[in-house]
Structures are given as structure tokens and as C-alpha cells.
Amino acid sequence: MSLGELKRRRLALTGIALAAALLPRRHLERMPLLCPVRLLSRYPCPTCGMTRSWHSVARLDPVRALRDHPFGPAVLAAISVGAWSPSGAEVIATRAARLPVRLQVATVAGWLGWWGWRLAVTHRLTRTAGLTAKEGTQTGSSLAF
Numbered sequence: 801m802s803l804g805e806l807k808r809r810r811l812a813l814t815g816i817a818l819a820a821a822l823l824p825r826r827h828l829e830r831m832p833l834l835c836p837v838r839l840l841s842r843y844p845c846p847t848c849g850m851t852r853s854w855h856s857v858a859r860l861d862p863v864r865a866l867r868d869h870p871f872g873p874a875v876l877a878a879i880s881v882g883a884w885s886p887s888g889a890e891v892i893a894t895r896a897a898r899l900p901v902r903l904q905v906a907t908v909a910g911w912l913g914w915w916g917w918r919l920a921v922t923h924r925l926t927r928t929a930g931l932t933a934k935e936g937t938q939t940g941s942s943l944a945f
């Protein structure tokens with residue numbers, strides 16, 4: 801990658817972060833659903849909530865970012881490192897690959913377990929309250945996905 805391309809990436813990343821920080825939350829909440837899994841099944845996929853989580857990170861609200869998606873800040877950090885410093889991303893990827901297998905499996909299991917819990921909550925909300933899947937996943941601050 802050329803230095804010019806790296807500078808363009810960094811500039812684009814900074815611009816996206818600034819734009820995200822300036823976008824009011826209510827505009828984000830009113831955006832149409834883009835997730836094909838949710839559009840087809842009415843249930844969230846494992847990555848639903850990442851955009852809101854990253855928006856919360858950009859607005860310096862780590863608690864809300866983790867509530868939106870508990871893996872959102874870590875994924876954003878990994879993507880940002882990759883965009884900001886590709887060689888740094890290689891170092892992180894190499895170190896992550898050397899982590900004990902039990903830790904790698906626990907991370908994936910944690911993500912899938914959280915997603916399963918989220919599916920169950922969404923199912924319960926849509927059945928008991930008659931909400932759509934989108935409404936069910938956006939109702940209540942503790943259940944906002």
C-alpha cells in the first residue's frame with residue numbers, strides 16, 4: 801500500500817468518525833433496516849447493533865456502545881487499527897492467532913451466546929407485546945440492540 805493510499809484511508813476514517821459523532825441518534829434510529837437477516841426473518845443477526853455501537857463509540861459513550869453491541873467497540877478498534885496502520889493490524893492478527901484456543905473458542909461462544917439470548921428476548925418481546933422485531937429490539941434502554 802502506498803503512503804498516499806494510507807493517508808487517504810486515514811482521512812476517510814477520520815471523516816467517517818467525525819460524521820458519525822455529529823449525527824444525532826434519532827436519525828440513526830429512523831434509518832431503514834438494512835440487515836438482510838432481519839428483513840427476512842424479523843430477528844437480528846449476530847452483527848445487528850454494530851452501527852449503533854460504533855456511533856456510541858464516536859460519541860464517546862462507551863456504556864451505550866457496549867449495550868448496543870458488546871463486541872462493537874472491539875470490532876471497531878480492530879477495523880480502525882487495520883485502516884490506520886495495516887502493519888499494526890497484522891501484528892494484532894498474529895497475536896490473536898497465538899491466543900490459547902480455549903480463549904478463542906470462549907470469545908466465539910460468548911458472541912454466539914449473547915446472540916442466542918438476544919434472539920430469545922426478541923422472540924419474547926414480539927410474542928408478548930405484539931411488537932415487530934425492529935420495535936422489539938429497540939424498546940427499552942436495557943434491551944436496545
Ligand SMILES: [Zn+2]
Nearest residue numbers: 835845847848
Ligand atoms: Zn443484522
